[in-house]
Amino acid sequence: MAKQTPCSFLLVLVLGELFFEGVVNVQSEYISAVGDPEMRRDSLRVAIESWNQCNEVGEENLQTGSPRAADCFDIYRVYSPQTNSDSCSICNEMPYVLVHRVTDADNKLTTGEPFLGLQPKSQFDVDLYAADKELYLGSKCEVDDTPNPWQFWMIMLKNGNMDTTAARCPKNGQKVGPFRPDYNAFPCFGDGCMKQPYIYHDYTKLRWPDTTTLKGRFFGSWDSNWDVSRGTMGNTSYYSVTWEKKIGEGSWVFHHVLRTSTKYPWLMLYLRSDSTHGFSGGYHYSTRGMSKIIPESPNFKVRFTLNVIKGGGPHSQFYLMDMGSCWKNNGLPCDGNVTSDVTRYSEMIINPQTPAWCKPEKLDVCPPYHTFSNGTRVHRNDTSRFPYAAYHLHCSPGTAEHLEAPSNLCDPYSNPQPQEIVQILPHPVWGEYGYPTKQGEGWIGDSRTWELDVGRLSQSLYFYQDPGTRPARRQWMSIDLGTEIFKDPDQVAEWTVSDFNILVPEQ
Ligand SMILES: *[C@@H]1O[C@H](CO)[C@@H](O)[C@H](O)[C@H]1NC(C)=O
Ligand SMILES: *[C@@H]1O[C@H](CO)[C@@H](O)[C@H](O)[C@H]1NC(C)=O
Ligand SMILES: *[C@@H]1O[C@H](CO)[C@@H](O)[C@H](O)[C@H]1NC(C)=O
Numbered sequence: 105m106a107k108q109t110p111c112s113f114l115l116v117l118v119l120g121e122l123f124f125e126g127v128v129n130v131q132s133e134y135i136s137a138v139g140d141p142e143m144r145r146d147s148l149r150v151a152i153e154s155w156n157q158c159n160e161v162g163e164e165n166l167q168t169g170s171p172r173a174a175d176c177f178d179i180y181r182v183y184s185p186q187t188n189s190d191s192c193s194i195c196n197e198m199p200y201v202l203v204h205r206v207t208d209a210d211n212k213l214t215t216g217e218p219f220l221g222l223q224p225k226s227q228f229d230v231d232l233y234a235a236d237k238e239l240y241l242g243s244k245c246e247v248d249d250t251p252n253p254w255q256f257w258m259i260m261l262k263n264g265n266m267d268t269t270a271a272r273c274p275k276n277g278q279k280v281g282p283f284r285p286d287y288n289a290f291p292c293f294g295d296g297c298m299k300q301p302y303i304y305h306d307y308t309k310l311r312w313p314d315t316t317t318l319k320g321r322f323f324g325s326w327d328s329n330w331d332v333s334r335g336t337m338g339n340t341s342y343y344s345v346t347w348e349k350k351i352g353e354g355s356w357v358f359h360h361v362l363r364t365s366t367k368y369p370w371l372m373l374y375l376r377s378d379s380t381h382g383f384s385g386g387y388h389y390s391t392r393g394m395s396k397i398i399p400e401s402p403n404f405k406v407r408f409t410l411n412v413i414k415g416g417g418p419h420s421q422f423y424l425m426d427m428g429s430c431w432k433n434n435g436l437p438c439d440g441n442v443t444s445d446v447t448r449y450s451e452m453i454i455n456p457q458t459p460a461w462c463k464p465e466k467l468d469v470c471p472p473y474h475t476f477s478n479g480t481r482v483h484r485n486d487t488s489r490f491p492y493a494a495y496h497l498h499c500s501p502g503t504a505e506h507l508e509a510p511s512n513l514c515d516p517y518s519n520p521q522p523q524e525i526v527q528i529l530p531h532p533v534w535g536e537y538g539y540p541t542k543q544g545e546g547w548i549g550d551s552r553t554w555e556l557d558v559g560r561l562s563q564s565l566y567f568y569q570d571p572g573t574r575p576a577r578r579q580w581m582s583i584d585l586g587t588e589i590f591k592d593p594d595q596v597a598e599w600t601v602s603d604f605n606i607l608v609p610e611q
C-alpha cells in the first residue's frame with residue numbers, strides 16, 4: 105500500500121470522530137457521572153492519599169508531611185503571532201505549556217503549618233489536618249461543571265499494619281485501650297509500623313524530545329531504609345503510579361506497581377473515583393473526588409480498560425471493581441456518627457488463586473441468600489441451588505443485632521466505623537451483568553475493556569439491615585480498582601487502568 109498522505113490521514117480522524125458522536129447519540133439516555141469521562145482530558149487532575157489501618161493518618165512521615173498531594177495542571181498551546189515559525193524555533197519544539205495549580209509547598213504541608221481554609225481545631229491534629237488539606241488541594245484543582253464541580257482522580261494507599269499496643273484504631277467505631285498483640289491477625293514489627301510512607305512526586309511534564317507525551321508520577325515506600333534507586337528490585341516495600349498520555353489522543357494510562365516487604369506485608373493501592381462532596385467510602389471526613397454525580401443502584405454502569413501485568417502473589421485480592429458506600433443498620437444514610445454508621449463494601453476478586461471460602465460446610469462466610477438476576481432468591485442452606493463458588497466471603501457489621509446464625513463479623517478495627525463486606529468471584533451467575541464468569545478472565549495476559557452493570561449487580565447483593573426497616577438507598581461514593589496484598593511479604597503487583605467512566609441514566 106502507498107504511504108498515506110497527511111491529508112487523508114486527517115480525513116480519517118474527522119470521520120472517526122463523527123462516527124464516535126453518532127454512537128454516543130444512540131446511547132444518549134446515559135450520561136457520564138465523572139468529571140473526566142474515559143480519562144480523555146489533557147489537563148489532568150490527580151491526587152494521592154494515604155491511610156493507616158483504620159483510614160486515618162495517625163503518624164506522619166516527616167519527609168512527606170501530611171499524606172495528601174495533588175498534580176493538577178492546565179495545558180495551553182503556544183501561539184506565535186507570526187505564522188512563519190522561523191522566528192520562534194522553541195515554539196515548534198515545545199508547542200505547549202503546562203501551568204501547574206498545586207505547588208510543591210502545598211503538597212509538602214505538614215501538620216501545624218497554616219493554609220487558607222484550615223480550621224483551628226485541625227491545625228495540630230494529624231487526622232483532621234489531612235482531611236482539611238484534601239479540601240484545600242481540591243479547591244486548587246476544582247473544575248466547574250454541571251451538576252457539580254469536580255476535583256481529581258484519587259490514588260489511595262493503605263498500610264494494614266496495626267500496633268495494638270498503641271491503641272490507635274477504634275473497635276467498631278468505639279475507642280478501645282491497648283491490647284496484647286496477635287501478630288497473625290495484626291502485623292506490626294514494633295514502634296512506627298503504622299507510619300505513613302514517603303511520597304515522591306515527578307510533576308507532569310512534556311519530556312523533550314517527545315513534545316507530545318505528558319507524563320508524571322507519585323512513588324515511594326513505607327520502609328525507612330528504602331533505596332530510591334532500587335524500585336521493586338530491593339527487598340523493601342514500594343509503590344509507584346505513573347500517568348501518561350499523548351496530547352489530544354486517547355486516554356490517560358495509569359501504570360501501577362505495588363510491592364510488599366517483611367515489615368509491610370499488607371498493602372493496598374487503588375485508583376478511585378470518589379464523590380466530590382460528602383463522605384467517600386470508608387472515610388468519615390468530607391472528601392474530594394471525580395464523581396460529580398454519585399451513582400446509585402440499580403441504574404449505573406462502569407467502563408474501563410484493565411491490563412494486569414503481575415498479579416501480586418496468591419494473596420493479592422485484585423479487585424476488578426471495588427465500591428464503597430455507607431448506611432446505617434436501620435437503612436438511613438450515614439451522618440458521620442461512627443458508632444452507628446456502617447461502611448459497606450462490595451468487591452469482585454479476579455485473582456484465580458483466590459478460593460471461595462463460602463461452602464456448604466462453612467455457611468458463616470456466605471451471605472444468607474443469593475438473588476439470581478431473574479429475582480429468584482435461594483437460601484444458603486439450599487445446597488443444590490446456592491452458588492457457593494460465586495462468593496469468596498461475606499462478613500457482617502459488628503453492630504448488627506439480628507444476624508442469622510451462623511455469622512462471621514468483619515474486622516472491627518480496619519475502618520473508623522463498623523463495616524460489612526461482600527466479596528464475589530468470577531462465576532456464571534454474574535455473567536448477566538457483564539462480569540467475568542470464569543476464573544482467569546481479565547487476569548494476566550487477558551487485558552480487556554469491561555462494561556460492567558455494577559448498578560444492577562450491587563442492587564442484587566445481600567447487605568444487612570435491621571428487620572422491618574426500609575431498604576437503604578445504595579449510593580456508591582467510591583468506585584475503584586486495584587489490589588490489596590494481604591499479609592504476604594515480597595510480592596509484586598503491576599497493572600494499568602485507562603478509559604475509566606461511570607455511566608448513569610440522564611435525569
Ligand atoms: C535486604 O537487602 C539488603 C541490601 O541488599 C540486605 O543488606 C538485607 O540483609 C536484606 N534484608 C532482608 C530481610 O533480606
Ligand atoms: C451516635 O449513634 C449512637 C448509636 O445509635 C447514639 O447512641 C448516639 O447518640 C449518636 N450520637 C450522636 C452525636 O448523635
Ligand atoms: C431464575 O434463575 C434460576 C437460576 O438460573 C433458576 O433456577 C430459576 O428457575 C429461575 N426462576 C424463574 C422464575 O425463572
Ligand SMILES: *[C@@H]1O[C@H](CO)[C@@H](O)[C@H](O)[C@H]1NC(C)=O
Nearest residue numbers: 472483484485486487508509
Ligand atoms: C434453611 O434456612 C431457612 C431460613 O433460616 C429455614 O427456614 C429452613 O428451615 C432451613 N432449611 C434447612 C434444610 O435447614
